Amino acid sequence: MTKVIVSNQKHPLDTYLRTDRLPHIWCPGCGIGAVLHAFLRALLDSGVDLKKVALVSGIGCTGRVAGYVRLDSFHTTHGRALPFATGLKIANPELKLVVFSGDGDLIAIGGNHFIHAARRNIDMTVICVNNFNYGMTGGQLGPTTPLTGRTTTTMRGNIEEPFNIPYLAAAAGAVYIARWTTAHIHSLEHSIGEALAKKGFSLVEAISPCPTYYGRMNKQPTGLDQIRYFRYNSIVRHGIDPRLVGIEANGQIVVGKFVDIERPYIPGATGSGNGRTT
Amino acid sequence: MTEKPKNEIKLIIERCKGCRFCVEFCPQHILYQSDEVNSKGYRIVDVADISKCDQCNTCSMVCPEFAINVVSIEAKPVKDGEVVCLSQDT
Ligand code: SF4
Ligand code: SF4
Numbered sequence: 559m560t561k562v563i564v565s566n567q568k569h570p571l572d573t574y575l576r577t578d579r580l581p582h583i584w585c586p587g588c589g590i591g592a593v594l595h596a597f598l599r600a601l602l603d604s605g606v607d608l609k610k611v612a613l614v615s616g617i618g619c620t621g622r623v624a625g626y627v628r629l630d631s632f633h634t635t636h637g638r639a640l641p642f643a644t645g646l647k648i649a650n651p652e653l654k655l656v657v658f659s660g661d662g663d664l665i666a667i668g669g670n671h672f673i674h675a676a677r678r679n680i681d682m683t684v685i686c687v688n689n690f691n692y693g694m695t696g697g698q699l700g701p702t703t704p705l706t707g708r709t710t711t712t713m714r715g716n717i718e719e720p721f722n723i724p725y726l727a728a729a730a731g732a733v734y735i736a737r738w739t740t741a742h743i744h745s746l747e748h749s750i751g752e753a754l755a756k757k758g759f760s761l762v763e764a765i766s767p768c769p770t771y772y773g774r775m776n777k778q779p780t781g782l783d784q785i786r787y788f789r790y791n792s793i794v795r796h797g798i799d800p801r802l803v804g805i806e807a808n809g810q811i812v813v814g815k816f817v818d819i820e821r822p823y824i825p826g827a828t829g830s831g832n833g834r835t836t
Numbered sequence: 837m838t839e840k841p842k843n844e845i846k847l848i849i850e851r852c853k854g855c856r857f858c859v860e861f862c863p864q865h866i867l868y869q870s871d872e873v874n875s876k877g878y879r880i881v882d883v884a885d886i887s888k889c890d891q892c893n894t895c896s897m898v899c900p901e902f903a904i905n906v907v908s909i910e911a912k913p914v915k916d917g918e919v920v921c922l923s924q925d926t
């Protein structure tokens with residue numbers, strides 16, 4: 559039948575990407591690029607002035623995002639994306655702050671910053687790409703590796719209880735928390751849009767394949783195997799208690815919008831203070 | 837059968853890494869991985885029957901490589917409020 563393939567074309571999002579650096583370094587079947595795609599579309603749809611957006615990343619595979627976007631971006635030291643972003647926001651409350659980083663960077667190395675940024679309710683959007691391990695350094699065990707999940711440092715299976723990121727964020731005080739996988743790309747885009755519009759510390763957890771390490775170690779050797787697992791083993795539960803959304807190795811993944819509340823945030827509407835209007 | 841296609845699938849061949857996410861998620865099942873390889877050795881995707889494409893944009897959204905996108909041949913915006921820089925495609 560009719561076949562229309564045109565090569566050497568530009569992508570509609572090329573205007574917002576540093577195309578001289580593409581194709582990017584992420585492995586075939588890695589989902590980080592898809593999360594970035596969803597984020598860029600949500601950002602453009604949100605109508606935010608792109609000159610007032612600052613994107614901050616830490617270290618790791620996801621940390622490379624800062625180097626691919628044609629926005630003001632900041633590639634910071636390991637685990638410190640949140641304090642850099644907090645500083646930017648406090649110094650210039652006009653900015654729309656987005657922190658785009660991985661689970662290792664945000665929850666392990668930067669775990670302390672994560673809980674305190676959520677506690678203070680700093681007005682920023684955090685996109686946490688969770689691939690269940692440290693991809694860039696060789697697939698080691700991370701604090702989000704599910705129980706019994708195999709990694710290059712836990713060949714017989716993980717014996718540590720992992721963090722449940724939405725529960726951690728909710729306990730620390732985040733005002734918006736959603737989780738999707740790269741198999742729910744339209745919902746992911748929608749949630750990132752909602753998070754961008756939210757005042758206060760908003761978190762979107764994006765579960766992504768890492769076929770090179772986590773998938774290969776856990777009988778899902780390609781990105782396609784992992785994304786099929788996400789697609790057929792996820793269940794949407796909006797508003798469920800985040801306590802109940804922990805992930806087991808190759809088990810069911812609960813996705814949806816879990817938390818959407820209001821709380822005084824920093825910096826407030828006047829550019830300082832705590833966001834209380836009285 | 838010989839209906840004129842309304843859409844075009846644009847693939848930036850050198851960006852495709854052959855992950856087949858677009859093949860998996862296309863609701864019309866019209867994409868497939870061909871035997872053609874790009875300069876990096878990845879098997880690129882191709883379209884079987886473009887006339888069935890309903891421009892849902894899912895292939896573009898799931899593609900981690902910014903490699904594939906769909907445009908209307910009449911060069912109309914896909915839907916209200918959607919950011920499609922058609923002028924880029926000249
Ligand atoms: S190591 Fe894993 S997370 Fe890193 S680019 Fe490769 S697949 Fe993606
Ligand atoms: S736009 Fe939708 S129907 Fe058309 S090829 Fe892409 S995924 Fe398939």
Ligand code: SF4
Nearest residue numbers: 852853855856858899
């Ligand atoms: S999703 Fe993108 S990179 Fe993967 S096969 Fe399709 S066009 Fe190629």
